[in-house]
Amino acid sequence: xxxxxxxxxxxxxxxxxxxxxxxxxxxxxxxxxxxxxxxxxxxxxxxxxxxxxxxxxxxxxxxxxxxxxxxxxxxxxxxxxxxxxxxxxxxxxxxxxxxxxxxxxxxxxxxxxxxxxxxxxxxxxxxxxxxxxxxxxxxxxxxxxxxxxxxxxxxxxxxxxxxxxxxxxxxxxxxxxxxxxxxxxxxxxxxxxxxxxxxxxxxxxxxxxxxxxxxxxxxxxxxxxxxxxxxxxxxxxxxxxxxxxxxxxxxxxxxxxxxxxxxxxxxxxxxxxxxxxxxxxxxxxxxxxxxxxxxxxxxxxxxxxxxxxxxxxxxxxxxxxxxxxxxxxxxxxxxxxxxxxxxxxxxxxxxxxxxxxxxxxxxxxxxxxxxxxxxxxxxxxxxxxxxxxxxxxxxxxxxxxxxxxxxxxxxxxxxxxxxxxxxxxxxxxxxxx
Numbered sequence: 001x002x003x004x005x006x007x008x009x010x011x012x013x014x015x016x017x018x019x020x021x022x023x024x025x026x027x028x029x030x031x032x033x034x035x036x037x038x039x040x041x042x043x044x045x046x047x048x049x050x051x052x053x054x055x056x057x058x059x060x061x062x063x064x065x066x067x068x069x070x071x072x073x074x075x076x077x078x079x080x081x082x083x084x085x086x087x088x089x090x091x092x093x094x095x096x097x098x099x100x101x102x103x104x105x106x107x108x109x110x111x112x113x114x115x116x117x118x119x120x121x122x123x124x125x126x127x128x129x130x131x132x133x134x135x136x137x138x139x140x141x142x143x144x145x146x147x148x149x150x151x152x153x154x155x156x157x158x159x160x161x162x163x164x165x166x167x168x169x170x171x172x173x174x175x176x177x178x179x180x181x182x183x184x185x186x187x188x189x190x191x192x193x194x195x196x197x198x199x200x201x202x203x204x205x206x207x208x209x210x211x212x213x214x215x216x217x218x219x220x221x222x223x224x225x226x227x228x229x230x231x232x233x234x235x236x237x238x239x240x241x242x243x244x245x246x247x248x249x250x251x252x253x254x255x256x257x258x259x260x261x262x263x264x265x266x267x268x269x270x271x272x273x274x275x276x277x278x279x280x281x282x283x284x285x286x287x288x289x290x291x292x293x294x295x296x297x298x299x300x301x302x303x304x305x306x307x308x309x310x311x312x313x314x315x316x317x318x319x320x321x322x323x324x325x326x327x328x329x330x331x332x333x334x335x336x337x338x339x340x341x342x343x344x345x346x347x348x349x350x351x352x353x354x355x356x357x358x359x360x361x362x363x364x365x366x367x368x369x370x371x372x373x374x375x376x377x378x379x380x381x382x383x384x385x386x387x388x389x390x391x392x393x394x395x396x397x398x399x400x401x402x403x404x405x406x407x408x409x410x411x412x413x414x415x416x417x418x419x420x421x422x423x424x425x426x427x428x429x430x431x432x433x
């Protein structure tokens with residue numbers, strides 16, 4: 001029998017347990033004000049992470065602290081919100097109980113907003129040998145890996161190994177893939193030649209691979225072609241209709257029989273929902289997402305809900321579920337706040353209707369693509385809009401200021417100053433002071 005998590009008595013309030021402090025979970029917790037509910041927020045980390053800018057952490061553009069904000073600071077004035085750092089393990093729906101790594105917790109309403117993780121499509125070996133980009137730890141590891149590759153390339157006399165160390169393969173032609181490719185191309189042009197004058201940067205390869213027929217499949221064909229043309233001019237090698245088979249001993253084997261000697265392979269090819277176990281098998285849909293009704297209730301359960309990347313909601317406009325991006329999570333969270341209040345008053349809930357506000361992606365300095373229902377624009381105006389939207393989406397005024405200053409410094413000087421290789425000290429090692 002697991003210990004019960006020590007939480008203050010809820011009194012006459014309904015207890016809402018939110019698993020996951022991503023965009024959906026955080027929005028829900030922030031909007032659930034008043035005296036009707038006791039809110040318990042569970043997350044593996046003690047901070048909210050703005051994932052869309054992780055690639056800039058990985059390429060030494062911004063510090064990880066600038067896109068992270070502590071939950072306890074967000075809610076330090078909210079007496080009805082209680083935060084516990086743990087991992088949710090299993091739902092026991094018949095008992096209205098959630099098992100976690102620190103004990104069990106009862107709930108009146110359970111909201112699963114656990115987001116998603118990298119999808120290797122069943123190839124566990126690729127998961128062990130490639131670089132992913134979903135967490136702060138992974139972004140910092142990738143930054144170390146990128147910078148260490150050039151340090152090692154400079155120190156070796158083995159030309160084949162130097163070539164592998166200076167080759168970077170990005171698997172996945174979605175927004176993250178093209179943003180990462182563009183950032184590496186900018187580094188190759190503006191930064192690395194000054195940091196490593198003894199290396200020939202014309203030997204640095206950036207290869208972008210996608211199994212589909214074009215890049216940015218979620219965008220229009222015109223945008224896909226423009227992105228491909230731009231990256232091609234930046235010296236990024238693009239391979240579409242191409243699958244990765246294996247990666248071992250610095251050799252990446254592709255489906256067409258060719259291979260690439262490479263020491264740095266970034267896997268951003270897909271996602272898989274982090275749904276909690278314990279629910280009936282039929283509830284888990286494609287990509288491990290939880291099947292929900294138009295009210296975000298997990299099918300078959302009136303008091304369990306799922307939001308964002310974790311939720312699989314089928315509608316006429318979205319027969320394959322909503323896109324696993326920020327806006328569906330935020331919009332679903334806003335509606336669920338209203339629906340939970342309506343449930344508490346025995347009123348019928350409102351069904352969810354997704355308002356697609358468009359898509360955007362940046363592909364380099366002064367260049368981005370923005371697509372809305374009737375408007376599509378590219379270049380500097382789109383880049384300015386991308387900067388503004390992302391800046392305003394960051395939690396905390398101080399974080400916005402720091403990111404703005406980092407961006408402006410890099411823009412005018414072509415020299416971001418965060419190229420540090422920082423490794424965690426192991427127990428028993430002497431730490432330098």
